[in-house]
Amino acid sequence: MQPVSREVEARTAALASASVQALYADPFWEARYGAQRARRFGDEDAVFHLRYLVQALDSQRPALLEEYARWLRTLLFTRGMCTLHLDQHFEGLAHALQAEGFGPDTLPHIYVQSAREALRHVGGPAQRLEAATPALVQDVVRRVGGELTPENRLRLEQETRLHLSYLADALALDRADLWEAHLHWYVGFWPRRGLEPLTFPHLLGALKAALGPEHAEARTLLARAPVSWEELHS
Incomplete structure (x- = not known):
């Protein structure tokens, strides 16, 4: 049986696409960044999320995805977004994973939920x-x-x-x-x-x-x- 990271990696395109569809229903993205730019960067970010998820699974280090989430939050805030937006993106990824058979008791889903928790402000x-x-x-x-x-x-x-x-x-x-x-x-x-x-x-x-x-x-x-x-x- 192949590692779960390879299963996720093999479905990157489908997972990335599914994870952002709910976001694009919000007119905020088109108004803020333009329709083409919003979709291009949103699609790219979705793929990056999955790449970091695969790396975290390979290394058995959920902290890798958590650190990525916190770093990305700071970057995106300077570009007009907020923590809630990034959390919604990870939520979309969690839903996409579940639709592909990676439910709440699987490592991919657990790692994504861990990244969402890492977005909470501390102190x-x-x-x-x-x-x-x-x-x-x-x-x-x-x-x-x-x-x-x-x-x-x-x-x-x-x-x-x-x-x-x-x-x-x-x-x-x-x-x-x-x-x-x-x-x-x-x-x-x-x-x-x-x-x-x-x-x-x-x-x-x-x-x-x-x-x-x-x-x-x-x-x-x-x-x-x-x-x-x-x-x-x-």
């Missing part, structure tokens, strides 16, 4: 914010989601989780400039989320209100966020 305000994210998401939805349909309330939860991920990354990497760059780009994209009458400044305001004193660093960073469309466009 400091970023870890506190990340740990509090589920409760903060629900707080924001209670504050500003009252006029939304049930479907849009779910989308609001996803949006809130996304921006909290950007905020946690900015805290972890001490890159307030990238947080601000994200906000200035996202304001133009916001209408495509279809969450009217909710505006982007309303969401940011709800985030500010939801953050308690235990998130002082996050509050300070978020306080620098614009609070009106005019400021966002300045």
